[in-house]
Amino acid sequence: MNVQIVIDSASDLPKSILEDYQLESVPLIVHLDDQDYLDGETIEPKMVYDAMREGKSPKTAQATPESFYNVFKKHAEQGKAIIYLAFSSELSGTYQSAVIAKDQVLEELPEADIYCIDTRAASLGCGLIAYHAAQLAQDNADVQDILDLANHYVNNMEHIFTVDDLEYLQRGGRVSKAQAFVGSLLKIKPLLHVDDGKLVPLEKIRGSKKVLRRMVDVMKERGEDFQNQTIAITHGDDEENASKLKNLIQEELSPKDVIIHTIGSAIGAHAGPGTIALFFLNKVKK
Structure with a gap:
């Protein structure tokens, strides 16, 4: 090369x-x-x-x-x-x-x-x-x-992700202690994305079962031409939910290919176990 x-x-x-x-x-x-x-x-x-x-x-x-x-x-x-x-x-x-x-x-x-x-x-x-x-x-x-x-x-490049416990983001200064405490009590699953390189909250979702469904819906809203895309999913030691997300996407959007892998130690140290992240190309800006 x-x-x-x-x-x-x-x-x-x-x-x-x-x-x-x-x-x-x-x-x-x-x-x-x-x-x-x-x-x-x-x-x-x-x-x-x-x-x-x-x-x-x-x-x-x-x-x-x-x-x-x-x-x-x-x-x-x-x-x-x-x-x-x-x-x-x-x-x-x-x-x-x-x-x-x-x-x-x-x-x-x-x-x-x-x-x-x-x-x-x-x-x-x-x-x-x-x-x-x-x-x-x-x-x-x-x-x-x-x-x-x-x-x-x-x-x-779009990033849509959720974490299993807000405490991990709180430790890294991404949310306040109060937000983490209330979120844990209410079983709130935050949906976040990356905007110009920064982590930005997107939505709060009550209950873990709804969050994968919402990730696919956001993907539909923001992306296009999935049949010609390689998309990616990463997870914080949670292959089960990563596989569920992959299956939903394959059934509904038929991407060209899906790469699925564990989040490495450096990012995982901040995001924590149970994190699920989805990556794809958005609608190309005209």
């Missing part, structure tokens, strides 16, 4: 896709029980979710400039153009780490061709963008063609 696609571990892509498309992933850091782990490498999501169920509060840190520097320099020395598709800069400083590393590499290798793109996306929202970019890269497409496709996906 003439172009190397680089991602970070918050993209939550399955390892099979990373291997098939030669994607390189830079890990975020997860801190649990006084130890630091590399997301996607030295810690499994199940470990994080079980710890959260026990009342523990794992912390995360952005990927380091050094980790990006090593990856960027390696591929630049091989003469490849590099496109890094970053976890939303509104949710992590990882994008800024990559920009620092890019500048360091360019000081040493001024001819290096490195692009850092803030996808304003998270989990498989970011992962889908990288997946499609990597498909083009594997076909030896031009850098500009890959950048154009990636930016199209960046501008039109």
Whole structure:
């Protein structure tokens, strides 16, 4: 390949896709029980979710400039153009780490061709963008063609998700303690989305049975041309509900393909077990 696609571990892509498309992933850091782990490498999501169920509060840190520097320099020395598709800069400083590393590499290798793109996306929202970019890269497409496709996906990627317990979002400062307490009492399931890289509440739904149905309805309202789309579903150690959502979507919208995967340790440390997230392209803005 003439172009190397680089991602970070918050993209939550399955390892099979990373291997098939030669994607390189830079890990975020997860801190649990006084130890630091590399997301996607030295810690499994199940470990994080079980710890959260026990009342523990794992912390995360952005990927380091050094980790990006090593990856960027390696591929630049091989003469490849590099496109890094970053976890939303509104949710992590990882994008800024990559920009620092890019500048360091360019000081040493001024001819290096490195692009850092803030996808304003998270989990498989970011992962889908990288997946499609990597498909083009594997076909030896031009850098500009890959950048154009990636930016199209960046501008039109929808995230619709719900969490099982508002307490997890409260720990991360996404909702107040009062909101979390009242929500738990009333069995309210929040429906959220990502708007310009930020987590934004969308609706409050009473009862978990209704929330999957509403996710599909919102998908119908916001998206189109699903028969030609690869959509994605991620879950916080909740394969049962993720499969139910997949079945509803396949029955009603017949997407081209569905990628379903566990939310990784870094994002899972904030969203918590029981999170269900849905990613698709919205109606293209004219």
